[in-house]
Amino acid sequence: MSDLTLAQANAIVTGALIKARAWGYKPMAVAVLDAAGNLKVFANEDGASMFRFEIARAKAWGSVGMGVSSRVLAERAKENPSFFISLASTAGGRFLPQTGAVVIRDTDGSLLGAVGASGGTGDEDERICIAGVSEAGLVST
Numbered sequence: 001m002s003d004l005t006l007a008q009a010n011a012i013v014t015g016a017l018i019k020a021r022a023w024g025y026k027p028m029a030v031a032v033l034d035a036a037g038n039l040k041v042f043a044n045e046d047g048a049s050m051f052r053f054e055i056a057r058a059k060a061w062g063s064v065g066m067g068v069s070s071r072v073l074a075e076r077a078k079e080n081p082s083f084f085i086s087l088a089s090t091a092g093g094r095f096l097p098q099t100g101a102v103v104i105r106d107t108d109g110s111l112l113g114a115v116g117a118s119g120g121t122g123d124e125d126e127r128i129c130i131a132g133v134s135e136a137g138l139v140s141t
Contacts, residue, residue, distance in 0.1 A: 004032070004104065004112040008136050009040040012104070012115050015135025016128040017045060020120070028119035028128060031056040032104075033064050035111050037094075045119070052118045058096035059125070060116030063103050065095070067111065069141065071126060073097035100125030102140040104133050112138065 009032040020028045027045040029052030034040050044052055059070045066073055077084035077097040088095045099122030104112045115132060117125035133140040 002106045002108075002110050002112060004034045004040060006040065008112070008138065011136035012129075012132040012138070013041050013043045014132070016115070016117060016132030017043060018135075019131040020045075020117075020124075020128045023124070023127070025120045025124050025128070028117055028125070029053055029056045030115060030117045030128070030132065031060050032113060032115045033057070033060045034113045035064060037061050037064050040113065048119050054093070055096060055098075055118035056100070056116040056125075058094050058116070059098060059101035059118070060114040061091070062095040062097055063101040063116065064111070064114035067103060069099075069103060069126070070097060070101035070116065071099040071122075074099050074122075098122055100129065102126065102129045102133060105139040105141055107137075107139060109139070115140075
């Protein structure tokens with residue numbers, strides 16, 4: 001399995017924030033985690049509001065832990081809310097099944113980590129995550 005490099009993580013954040021500015025979104029925060037759920041890079045734009053780090057990281061942490069985008073997790077949570085409430089509690093608040101994070105894979109499909117964003121709508125957050133992963137030459141799922 002490949003490891004997510006610091007250069008790749010920085011490229012994801014940079015690409016995501018460039019797109020957020022180009023698309024006119026509110027100030028964003030972006031967290032990139034490695035495959036073990038450890039924080040690799042975090043950036044918080046000037047003017048981003050409170051709790052952006054916690055939200056972006058929790059979206060990404062859930063995605064990397066479950067191996068799917070947070071959009072998929074949000075859909076699953078609708079079908080089984082008790083499980084997801086229990087999971088969030090067990091994870092000590094590090095798990096948030098809300099749209100705005102994607103899994104990062106290399107071109108061979110190996111899991112590298114996840115990226116989560118916070119500051120816009122869930123769709124906006126997810127869109128900049130996908131853009132950042134693409135800018136880094138990696139694959140988002």
